[in-house]
Amino acid sequence: MDDAEPLHIRPMTLADCDRVSEIRVLGWQFAYRGLMPQPFLDALSAKADAERRRARFGQGDGSVLNLVATRGTELIGWAAIGPYRDGELRTGEAELYAIYLDPRYVSTGVGRALLQESVRQCAARGHDRVLLWVVRGNARARRFYERAGFRADGAEEPYEVAGVAVPEVRYVKELRD
Numbered sequence: 001m002d003d004a005e006p007l008h009i010r011p012m013t014l015a016d017c018d019r020v021s022e023i024r025v026l027g028w029q030f031a032y033r034g035l036m037p038q039p040f041l042d043a044l045s046a047k048a049d050a051e052r053r054r055a056r057f058g059q060g061d062g063s064v065l066n067l068v069a070t071r072g073t074e075l076i077g078w079a080a081i082g083p084y085r086d087g088e089l090r091t092g093e094a095e096l097y098a099i100y101l102d103p104r105y106v107s108t109g110v111g112r113a114l115l116q117e118s119v120r121q122c123a124a125r126g127h128d129r130v131l132l133w134v135v136r137g138n139a140r141a142r143r144f145y146e147r148a149g150f151r152a153d154g155a156e157e158p159y160e161v162a163g164v165a166v167p168e169v170r171y172v173k174e175l176r177d
Contacts, residue, residue: 027100
């Protein structure tokens with residue numbers, strides 16, 4: 001891990017799919033240990049995730065943006081933003097769907113930079129608010145979002161993982177005064 005290299009954030013490419021999937025799986029296994037069933041986390045497959053990601057890459061209407069963070073030639077983080085999903089309904093608000101880092105880069109500023117660029121992109125796309133869902137018991141992530149100006153808005157919903165309800169809390173950040 002070379003922190004001397006400058007951090008760059010750019011749109012994800014098809015060539016990034018394998019590493020993004022690896023980061024996503026490592027991120028889940030790191031962030032959700034003790035919060036989700038361990039057999040589920042252990043069974044996550046970066047290879048299967050990459051196959052799905054490659055198959056979907058470039059499809060859609062362009063409303064979803066995947067960003068990656070790199071240092072030198074190493075891809076170390078990934079975030080995805082797009083329209084807020086309220087069931088099947090699309091609203092005029094933005095949603096941070098995901099933000100994951102290679103666990104070696106947690107608490108190094110990479111996540112903060114990815115989040116700032118994600119929020120900037122949401123504002124540039126004309127959204128007034130960004131919403132996200134975070135596992136209620138994930139204290140590290142909740143502190144991260146709160147330090148970035150996000151606030152829990154009182155909405156909660158269960159997310160089912162391997163037959164276990166994992167409660168999520170919705171956070172919001174206003175982008176315009």
